[in-house]
Amino acid sequence: MIYTVTLNPAIDYNMSFAQIKPGEVNRSSGEYINYGGKGINVSAVLAQLGVKSSALGFIAGGTGDELEKGVREMGVSCDFVRLTRGMTRINVKLHSDVDTDLNANGPDIDEDALDELLTKTDKMRDGDTVVLAGSVPASLPRDIYVRIARRISDRDIRLAVDAEKELLTSILPYRPFVVKPNTDELSGIFGRKLTDINDVSECASELRKMGAKNVLVSMGSGGALLLDEDGKKHFRAAFIGTAVNTVGAGDSMLAGFLAGADKGYDYALLLGTAAGGAAAFSEGLADKEDIDALINSLP
Ligand SMILES: Nc1ncnc2c1ncn2[C@@H]1O[C@H](COP(=O)(O)OP(=O)(O)OP(=O)(O)O)[C@@H](O)[C@H]1O
Ligand SMILES: [Mg+2]
Incomplete structure (x- = not known):
């Protein structure tokens, strides 16, 4: 449960x-x-x-x-x-x-x-x-x-x-098992400006050293970076669409990640990114139809 x-x-x-x-x-x-x-x-x-x-x-x-x-x-x-x-x-x-x-x-x-x-x-x-x-x-x-x-x-x-x-x-x-800061939160934790993905990766890696198994950093329309429990780095670009209301995109992403985690981290990151995108492109949170449509839109 x-x-x-x-x-x-x-x-x-x-x-x-x-x-x-x-x-x-x-x-x-x-x-x-x-x-x-x-x-x-x-x-x-x-x-x-x-x-x-x-x-x-x-x-x-x-x-x-x-x-x-x-x-x-x-x-x-x-x-x-x-x-x-x-x-x-x-x-x-x-x-x-x-x-x-x-x-x-x-x-x-x-x-x-x-x-x-x-x-x-x-x-x-x-x-x-x-x-x-x-x-x-x-x-x-x-x-x-x-x-x-x-x-x-x-x-x-x-x-x-x-x-x-x-x-x-x-x-x-x-x-x-997982922590999910967005870039602002990650920057706030370490008190440093994050100018590129390398900076994000360095801070994520630090959180792993401090005890987190998986670190999932959401970067809004910049996609998301996952350092998994084996230290492997995964990046996924955000889906492209018109942002209607991005509030709750991070919560949707975390739900997608947890729902997909037992099928491997690439899939968890994909499901998280699709859920985050589906939330951003709609008025409310992510719904199943929109999440499926984004995943099915991939080549
Ligand atoms: N404008 C956008 N276009 C496409 N995808 C987006 C957009 N905004 C968010 N997403 C997707 O949702 C994920 C989570 O978004 P974000 O980083 O904004 O979370 P957050 O700041 O924690 O949001 P909140 O705390 O409001 O739930 C992103 O990694 C991305 O995959
Ligand atoms: Mg958030």
């Missing part, structure tokens, strides 16, 4: 406007909802690829019920910790000539709820995968990902980490 962890999931309420006039009543020309957070995004794309996963994390209040319903409807099973106070956040996304995001903080998560989440990891078994993706809300200890990694370290569980700076580096001693 693949478990994804989303500490601060959100209902994204998207509204489109021809023009937004601040200080006035603006009427939207269309609305849609996304149920999200990075771990949930990974679960959603895994479901598209026919891979079962279970979404973990924290939800609260009526918006939490709605989020869980939405996630289940995407074909993902849920095992969220339910907080007794507060509500799952609603982020408002305004789409116009420029996009504006109004992101909420989300509910406070207390020690009891944190313990409940950690206890849920006890049912994970050898061969399972845990995806730790996204930032950590202010009410949780910064080392929450390390606590999870430590708690499962007695079993042969694969860790996949998509997070920034020390959230990612602190997991390296636990030998994660």
Whole structure:
């Protein structure tokens, strides 16, 4: 089983406007909802690829019920910790000539709820995968990902980490199966400018030395570089298309990589790149039809 962890999931309420006039009543020309957070995004794309996963994390209040319903409807099973106070956040996304995001903080998560989440990891078994993706809300200890990694370290569980700076580096001693920084995140980790693929490769190699088995660096329309667990380097160019909304391309890529990993790393990188591209070329995340179409378009 693949478990994804989303500490601060959100209902994204998207509204489109021809023009937004601040200080006035603006009427939207269309609305849609996304149920999200990075771990949930990974679960959603895994479901598209026919891979079962279970979404973990924290939800609260009526918006939490709605989020869980939405996630289940995407074909993902849920095992969220339910907080007794507060509500799952609603982020408002305004789409116009420029996009504006109004992101909420989300509910406070207390020690009891944190313990409940950690206890849920006890049912994970050898061969399972845990995806730790996204930032950590202010009410949780910064080392929450390390606590999870430590708690499962007695079993042969694969860790996949998509997070920034020390959230990612602190997991390296636990030998994660894969880490997926984008170039900005990689540059932030090493505090150096990455000017070409050699620089990217050097930093990726450093992350392997620090403990990561596979390092997958996504470079947006520049494609992706994978240093696999044998130290072999794989590069794949991005698919060519018109970028519509690249948010979630990285989450889609990680899902593709995990879904393909047992068929060899070239295939995992291909499936990851196709999922990333399918996400970038569409309004939402990657769906199966679009991923297949990209793979079938290859000579
Ligand atoms: N404009 C694009 N055209 C083609 N492919 C793209 C484009 N943007 C992203 N991709 C594909 O998706 C992969 C992941 O994208 P990116 O590097 O932007 O991830 P990210 O920055 O982690 O995104 P996010 O955190 O928003 O999910 C890329 O390696 C590439 O294969
Ligand atoms: Mg990302």
